[in-house]
Amino acid sequence: MKLHAVLAALALASGLTAAAAAAPPPDLALSAADRAALSAAFERAGRTPPGPEASDAQVWEATERLAQAELGLRLRPADLDPLWAQAPAARSPQREMASAYASGGLAAWAANLSPEAEVYAALARARPRYAAIVDSGGWPDLPSDLRLRLGRAGPGVLALRQRLAAEDAGPPGPDQPEVFDRPLKQSLVAWQARNGLEADGVLGPATLARLNVPAATRLAQVEANLERWRWLPRTLPADRLEIDTGGAEGALYREGRRVRTFRVIVGAVRDPTPLFLSEINGVVLNPPWNVPDRIAREEILPKAALDPGYLERNGFVQLDGRLQQAPGPRSALGLVKFDLISPFGVFLHDTPGREAFRLRERHLSHGCMRVEQPLVLADLLLAPQGRGGSRLAADLAAGRTQRIALSRPLALVVVHWTVRVAPDGQVGFLDDVYGWDARLALALSGM
Numbered sequence: 001m002k003l004h005a006v007l008a009a010l011a012l013a014s015g016l017t018a019a020a021a022a023a024p025p026p027d028l029a030l031s032a033a034d035r036a037a038l039s040a041a042f043e044r045a046g047r048t049p050p051g052p053e054a055s056d057a058q059v060w061e062a063t064e065r066l067a068q069a070e071l072g073l074r075l076r077p078a079d080l081d082p083l084w085a086q087a088p089a090a091r092s093p094q095r096e097m098a099s100a101y102a103s104g105g106l107a108a109w110a111a112n113l114s115p116e117a118e119v120y121a122a123l124a125r126a127r128p129r130y131a132a133i134v135d136s137g138g139w140p141d142l143p144s145d146l147r148l149r150l151g152r153a154g155p156g157v158l159a160l161r162q163r164l165a166a167e168d169a170g171p172p173g174p175d176q177p178e179v180f181d182r183p184l185k186q187s188l189v190a191w192q193a194r195n196g197l198e199a200d201g202v203l204g205p206a207t208l209a210r211l212n213v214p215a216a217t218r219l220a221q222v223e224a225n226l227e228r229w230r231w232l233p234r235t236l237p238a239d240r241l242e243i244d245t246g247g248a249e250g251a252l253y254r255e256g257r258r259v260r261t262f263r264v265i266v267g268a269v270r271d272p273t274p275l276f277l278s279e280i281n282g283v284v285l286n287p288p289w290n291v292p293d294r295i296a297r298e299e300i301l302p303k304a305a306l307d308p309g310y311l312e313r314n315g316f317v318q319l320d321g322r323l324q325q326a327p328g329p330r331s332a333l334g335l336v337k338f339d340l341i342s343p344f345g346v347f348l349h350d351t352p353g354r355e356a357f358r359l360r361e362r363h364l365s366h367g368c369m370r371v372e373q374p375l376v377l378a379d380l381l382l383a384p385q386g387r388g389g390s391r392l393a394a395d396l397a398a399g400r401t402q403r404i405a406l407s408r409p410l411a412l413v414v415v416h417w418t419v420r421v422a423p424d425g426q427v428g429f430l431d432d433v434y435g436w437d438a439r440l441a442l443a444l445s446g447m
Contacts, residue, residue, distance in 0.1 A: 024057045024060040028057060030059060034107065035059060041066065041114070042062075042066060045070050067096075070115075072088035072230030084436075115229050115230060117229065117236075119229070122421040122427070133219075139163055143159075146208060147204060147208075153179045153180065164188065164191055168191065188201050194420070194422045213429070218429055221418055221432065221441075224436070224437040224444075227440060228440075237411035239255065240413055242413045243273070243348070245272070245275070245416045248266050248362035252380060260377070260380065264371060265353075265356055265357065265362045265365050266365060266370075267365050268364055269363060271366045273365070273368070274346065276342075276343060276414050277412070278340045278342060279409040279410060280410045282338075282405045283337075283403070283404045284404075287349070287401060289324065289331055290322060291323040291324065292345070292366070296323045328399075334350020335375070336374040338377070338378075340412055344367065348412070349368065350374035350375075357372045363434075369414075375392070375396075378392060382404060382406075384407070384408070416434070417430075418431070
């Protein structure tokens with residue numbers, strides 16, 4: 001099934017799935033305050049609450065289904081893809097809801113159904129807006145040959161204004177709506193920036209292709225990203241390193257505050273970087289590279305067969321029947337590797353291929369995560385224990401492989417976001433490079 005068709009199936013699915021619900025308590029009598037609290041829970045989730053005409057039993061059953069969804073319990077991620085090694089805590093919405101009702105705590109229980117993250121809340125607010133666009137027929141495609149820039153005029157300019165206005169309020173209507181003026185360019189620049197494109201204010205092929213992605217696809221991407229949020233711990237560690245494989249970006253958090261961001265090279269389509277939770281427990285300086293058998297067999301040994309000096313020139317040796325690349329400027333791991341518990345055998349490390357960080361499309365690796373600023377990150381991790389700064393520089397310059405254990409391991413959270421939120425609350429969309437949105441959308445649409 002094609003991507004747009006799969007995602008449209010999710011977007012057009014009728015509300016929350018009809019999961020099996022336990023029978024309401026025999027003495028059920030929801031107070032006005034209870035019903036108001038449950039309605040608020042639906043609204044926080046970006047869902048339409050049951051109307052005033054709904055019976056208490058209907059409200060109860062709808063709320064159970066909402067809880068099943070908001071707690072991320074509709075499916076097991078690893079059953080869909082073994083690379084999705086994240087899952088919410090096991091809970092029983094039926095038992096929790098019945099207990100909360102019996103103790104008079106239904107409102108407090110309902111207030112904590114959805115993840116608290118502000119990004120999640122922003123996506124939940126965006127959901128009904130995109131659902132309304134879908135319900136009204138979506139936005140029309142712009143002509144495939146349309147090319148526009150500042151100063152151009154014609155009906156295509158008006159069509160672009162209308163397309164941008166479908167998602168954004170946009171600038172006030174100009175006196176000459178068919179003229180590509182500066183306010184329209186500014187609106188297009190903002191839209192391009194949110195959607196991971198070159199923000200040049202020109203309607204070229206890449207921008208046109210993104211603008212013509214159907215609204216149903218965008219709604220379904222919102223749904224898929226909301227679902228992935230539900231798989232994460234409700235409270236993320238205040239000190240953590242996040243790697244986002246969707247945007248190929250990383251961020252270091254201290255005490256819940258983002259203190260450093262950087263670009264990352266992540267897995268290519270053939271070798272996606274998995275979703276998992278772990279911790280960084282050490283920093284390896286001047287690391288050797290133990291070449292995985294598949295890479296040796298499919299890439300390095302064929303090169304050596306054509307070029308007899310290739311292995312020696314690049315520092316490869318045979319060690320216990322496997323290839324190893326010695327530390328040095330040519331090492332695929334660069335100068336620093338960040339040790340972590342990795343159930344998938346993927347690493348976080350430096351790379352000699354610095355030019356690749358300039359690319360917008362950075363899904364290029366065999367699954368490992370290459371860091372744009374490895375020495376800065378190493379310094380931030382090692383400085384609290386006196387191993388950063390000039391000492392780190394000296395240790396690196398010595399050229400000797402050494403592992404420095406972190407006195408306080410740092411949480412690592414590998415996520416995958418294809419919808420992101422701008423500071424003004426508007427959302428932008430990235431390409432579904434791995435096809436994970438489509439796969440998740442298909443699973444959710446059948447529930």
